[in-house]
Each structure stands twice: as C-alpha cells, then as structure tokens.
Amino acid sequence: MNKVENNKAWLLVIPVFLLVAFSAVIPLMTVVNYSVQDIFDQNNAYFVGAEWYREVLNDPRLHDSLLRQFIFSGCVLLIEIPLGIAVALMMPTRGWTASATLILLAIPLLIPWNVIGTIWQVFGRADIGLFGWALNSMGVDYNYASNPMDAWFTVLLMDVWHWTSLVALLCYSGLRAIPEAYYQAARIDRASNWAIFRYIQLPKLKSVLVIGILLRFMDSFMIYTEPFVLTGGGPGNSTTFLSQTLTQMAIGQFDLGPAAAFSLIYFLIVLLVSWLFFTTITHLDKAK
Amino acid sequence: MNFSRKKKLGISAYILFVLLPIYWLLNMSFKSNAEILGDLTFWPKDFTFDNYAVIFSDPTWYMGYVNSMTYVSLNVIITLMVALPAAYAFSRYKFAGDKQLFFWLLTNRMAPPAVFLLPFFQLYSSVGLFDTHLAVALAHCLFNVPLAVWILEGFMSGVPREIDETAYIDGYSFHTFFVKIFLPLIRSGIGVTAFFAFMFSWVELLLARTLTSVEAKPISAIMTRTIGASGIDWGVLAAAGVLTIIPGLLVIWFVRNHVAKGFALGRV
Numbered sequence: 411m412n413k414v415e416n417n418k419a420w421l422l423v424i425p426v427f428l429l430v431a432f433s434a435v436i437p438l439m440t441v442v443n444y445s446v447q448d449i450f451d452q453n454n455a456y457f458v459g460a461e462w463y464r465e466v467l468n469d470p471r472l473h474d475s476l477l478r479q480f481i482f483s484g485c486v487l488l489i490e491i492p493l494g495i496a497v498a499l500m501m502p503t504r505g506w507t508a509s510a511t512l513i514l515l516a517i518p519l520l521i522p523w524n525v526i527g528t529i530w531q532v533f534g535r536a537d538i539g540l541f542g543w544a545l546n547s548m549g550v551d552y553n554y555a556s557n558p559m560d561a562w563f564t565v566l567l568m569d570v571w572h573w574t575s576l577v578a579l580l581c582y583s584g585l586r587a588i589p590e591a592y593y594q595a596a597r598i599d600r601a602s603n604w605a606i607f608r609y610i611q612l613p614k615l616k617s618v619l620v621i622g623i624l625l626r627f628m629d630s631f632m633i634y635t636e637p638f639v640l641t642g643g644g645p646g647n648s649t650t651f652l653s654q655t656l657t658q659m660a661i662g663q664f665d666l667g668p669a670a671a672f673s674l675i676y677f678l679i680v681l682l683v684s685w686l687f688f689t690t691i692t693h694l695d696k697a698k
Numbered sequence: 699m700n701f702s703r704k705k706k707l708g709i710s711a712y713i714l715f716v717l718l719p720i721y722w723l724l725n726m727s728f729k730s731n732a733e734i735l736g737d738l739t740f741w742p743k744d745f746t747f748d749n750y751a752v753i754f755s756d757p758t759w760y761m762g763y764v765n766s767m768t769y770v771s772l773n774v775i776i777t778l779m780v781a782l783p784a785a786y787a788f789s790r791y792k793f794a795g796d797k798q799l800f801f802w803l804l805t806n807r808m809a810p811p812a813v814f815l816l817p818f819f820q821l822y823s824s825v826g827l828f829d830t831h832l833a834v835a836l837a838h839c840l841f842n843v844p845l846a847v848w849i850l851e852g853f854m855s856g857v858p859r860e861i862d863e864t865a866y867i868d869g870y871s872f873h874t875f876f877v878k879i880f881l882p883l884i885r886s887g888i889g890v891t892a893f894f895a896f897m898f899s900w901v902e903l904l905l906a907r908t909l910t911s912v913e914a915k916p917i918s919a920i921m922t923r924t925i926g927a928s929g930i931d932w933g934v935l936a937a938a939g940v941l942t943i944i945p946g947l948l949v950i951w952f953v954r955n956h957v958a959k960g961f962a963l964g965r966v
Binding site: 417419518521540 | 709716779787792799813820836837950954
C-alpha cells in the first residue's frame with residue numbers, strides 16, 4: 411500500500427514511544443553504566459572501561475552456556491517449525507471439531523511457565539509420573555534428575571510440548587486465509603498433495619512463519635523458568651542456559667559489573683540473530 | 699487408508715500428546731499426598747477436594763489469582779490503548795524515522811527479561827511503584843507492546859485506505875472515524891492481539907516476581923510456598939496449577955473464532 415507522507419503521525423506514536431522508552435531505555439542505560447564500572451556500594455564506583463567485557467568474553471562458563479543455548483534453540487526450531495506446520499495441515503477446518511482442536515492445542519500456551527516446569531517435573535518422575543514410569547517399564551533407563559542427557563532431552567521435549575501449538579495456531583490461521591479457488595484450480599490440474607503444499611500452502615504461510623520463527627527463536631533463547639523449575643539447571647550444568655548463568659551472576663554472586671557486560675553481549679546476540687533471520691527471510695521473498 | 703483418515707489419526711495423536719501431562723496434573727490434584735507418593739494410580743482412588751479447599755480458604759492463595767488477573771488485565775488495556783494509534787500511524791503514514799522506530803520497538807521484544815531484572819527493580823522502586831499491579835503491567839508492556847503494534851499493523855494494512863478517505867470526506871473527525879468505523883473493521887485483530895498480550899503476561903514469572911513482594915504477588919510466585927520443610931505438598935501444588943489453566947481456557951474460548959479467522963489476514 412502506498413503511504414502518505416505525514417509527520418503529524420508522530421503524535422499517534424508518542425504514547426508508545428514514551429512508554430517503551432520509560433521501560434526500556436532507562437534500564438538499558440543503567441546496564442550500560444554498570445558494565446563499565448566497578449561497584450562497591452552506592453557511593454563507591456570506579457570507571458574500569460572494557461575490563462568486564464574482556465573478563466566475560468574469556469569466561470568459559472559463558473562459552474559453555476552459549477554453545478548449549480545455540481544447540482537448544484537450533485533443535486527447537488528444527489523440530490517445532492516442521493511439526494507445527496504438519497499439525498496445522500492436519501487440523502480440521504470446520505464444525506465443532508475445529509473449535510475443539512483449537513482450544514485443546516492452545517492449552518499449553520496459557521499455562522504459567524513455572525507450572526509447565528512443575529507439570530513435567532512430576533510427569534517425568536519414574537515413581538509418581540506417567541512418562542517416567544512408562545519409559546522405565548519399557549526398559550529405558552530414564553532419570554532426568556541424575557542423567558544429564560535425560561535432563562536435556564526432557565527440557566527439549568517440554569519445550570516442544572509447550573510451544574509447537576504456537577507455530578501450529580499461526581500456520582492454521584495462515585492456511586485459513588487461502589481462498590478456496592486456489593484449491594479448485596489445483597484439483598483441475600490434478601496437482602498432488604505435495605504440489606499443493608509446496609506451491610500453494612507454503613508460500614502463503616511465509617509471512618506467519620516469519621512471526622513464528624522469530625518468536626520461537628527469541629523465546630527459546632531466553633528460556634529460564636522451565637529448566638530452573640525442572641532441575642535447577644542440573645544435573646551438572648547440562649540444562650544451564652544463558653539466562654540462568656546471567657541470573658546466577660547478578661543475583662547469586664552479585665557481580666553487577668560483569669553481569670551487566672554479559673547482559674549487553676547477550677542482548678546483542680539475540681538482536682543480531684533475529685535481524686539475520688528477519689533479513690534472510692524477507693530477502694528470499696524479494697528474490698523470487 | 700485414505701488421506702483424510704491419516705490426518706484425523708495424526709491430529710488425534712498430537713492432541714493426546716498435549717493432553718497427557720495435563721491429565722496427570724488434574725489426576726494428581728484430586729489425590730491425597732499419601733496416594734501421590736504411594737503407588738502409581740491412573741485415577742484418584744480416594745477422590746478428594748481437600749487440595750482445592752486449601753487454596754480457596756486461604757487469602758494468600760486466592761489473592762494470588764486476583765493479583766495476577768489484575769495486572770494482566772491492566773497490561774492488556776494499556777497495551778491496546780497505546781498500540782492501536784501507533785499501529786495506525788505505521789500502517790497509513792510515512793514519517794521521519796518510522797522504519798527505525800518500528801525496528802527499535804521490535805528489539806524490545808528480543809530483550810531477555812534476565813537482562814532487565816536489576817535495573818527494573820531499581821527503576822520501579824525509585825518511582826514508588828514497587829509491589830504494585832501497575833509496575834508489573836508496565837514492565838510486561840516491554841514485550842507486549844512491540845508485538846501488539848506488529849500484529850495490529852498487519853491487520854490494519856489489510857483494510858483499504860479508501861475507507862479512511864471516504865469517512866473523512868463524509869465529515870467524520872479522526873476520532874469518531876477511528877472508534878466508530880475503523881475499530882469494528884479490525885475486531886478480529888484486536889481479539890488476537892488481546893489474546894497474545896494476555897497470554898504472554900499471564901505466563902511470565904521472572905519480572906512479575908522481581909517487581910512484587912506482598913501486595914501484588916502473582917499466583918505463580920505463591921506456588922513456591924508449597925515447598926516447605928517437610929518436602930513438596932504435591933497435591934496443593936497440582937490443584938494450584940490446574941486453577942492457573944482456567945483463566946487461559948476462558949480467554950481462548952472467547953477468541954477462538956477470531957484466531958481461526960485469521961491472525962494472518964493482513965500479512966498474507
């Protein structure tokens with residue numbers, strides 16, 4: 411749509427600008443300020459320049475949790491996006507079954523994150539949980555509390571259970587927006603189901619997939635509560651992701667300077683990767 | 699087996715996968731602690747409402763729900779109030795710095811809450827908002843407002859601008875046009891946006907817990923009370939968990955048709 415040049419439109423944007431500036435810019439300035447100072451107490455702080463950044467960038471804890479975080483977010487995207495599309499394609503389109511499916515699928519999204527952690531904490535236990543009990547009685551030696559691989563797998567499964575619905579709901583509404591005429595034309599051409607998917611449905615889903623991929627990346631990269639409730643980041647450090655390392659630093663050890671430097675680096679990584687996703691997908695669009 | 703039967707089987711299997719953990723929570727909430735920790739039973743042997751009774755008889759418990767509902771509603775209202783005009787500006791006008799501003803808004807959706815914890819605590823304490831519902835509602839705007847602007851802009855761009863122009867020619871002021879004509883046209887969009895704002899605010903814990911202590915403490919933070927010296931009170935924990943699902947279910951029930959009709963309308 412061609413837009414009209416109008417600088418008075420700023421008046422409409424000012425409330426958002428002020429609100430977000432209050433909640434985002436002021437705290438961000440505080441973080442920047444901390445990241446270059448050594449703070450002893452309220453009145454004793456010394457400028458230390460880039461020292462904290464150097465310290466944090468050389469910290470093996472950060473490297474480990476960053477690597478773990480990237481593997482985790484990668485797995486999340488690789489599983490949840492295709493699965494979400496598949497679920498959306500299978501969802502009934504009319505009648506009461508359509509509403510019922512929609513509501514049932516949305517349930518995990520509406521549960522507070524610590525409750526999600528609690529549910530899986532119980533569900534996965536071999537003595538009182540269905541999932542852990544079923545796996546163990548099938549002869550799989552599963553115990554998320556002592557085996558790092560099991561814990562990692564449980565967090566991933568929990569995330570898939572929790573968030574695939576979001577991708578599915580987005581795709582479902584995207585699919586609903588395709589006019590029936592497209593399908594009729596495809597039927598006349600005797601297009602296969604795969605061809606319909608590849609040339610009609612997938613291109614139409616692209617804009618909702620951008621939202622889906624970005625939201626899933628951002629949120630999985632910030633995951634905190636669920637693994638924290640499940641095992642507190644353990645066993646060992648197997649499910650200690652970036653947010654947790656950061657919180658340990660800032661609140662556990664009260665290393666404000668390094669924690670602030672770490673925060674900014676963390677923020678920049680999320681920003682950079684999201685921006686990469688965003689431009690790659692929109693460029694693919696233009697290249698066609 | 700034909701294509702549509704396969705589909706039905708697939709979706710049923712997935713729904714089963716979604717419901718099993720929730721069934722387990724529900725199952726547990728009707729059991730006594732002795733039974734939970736005893737043998738594995740697939741349904742409550744001694745069906746009991748005791749766990750729910752604990753929650754409904756203790757003000758610290760049920761006020762948690764009231765607190766959560768209060769700040770979530772506040773958040774949804776604030777989010778819509780500021781995002782609607784802004785989204786209109788982004789969808790209709792070109793103005794100095796519009797693209798930069800839009801991207802800057804989005805970057806706030808990407809800010810990890812862990813990054814903002816301490817500064818938020820200090821900021822809201824210094825302006826005297828600490829431990830109020832408003833503090834949590836405002837803090838949650840940080841990630842809800844950008845998303846709301848993004849979603850609403852898509853819906854608004856789907857409405858032809860001829861409608862705006864006709865209304866102005868007919869002598870409507872911007873205000874009456876916006877409220878009487880434009881908002882009803884993007885009803886679904888407002889429904890979907892409200893749903894997303896509700897969802898992300900209802901489930902968020904880290905900021906909500908940091909910004910409150912007593913007066914505005916959310917239910918999800920109160921749930922940690924069940925972990926006492928004698929171990930975890932699983933039954934009450936499960937009952938509290940079940941109760942946190944219900945408001946969400948009500949909301950999704952009201953917006954289900956809008957979600958189906960098209961989150962994607964303006965974007966496809």
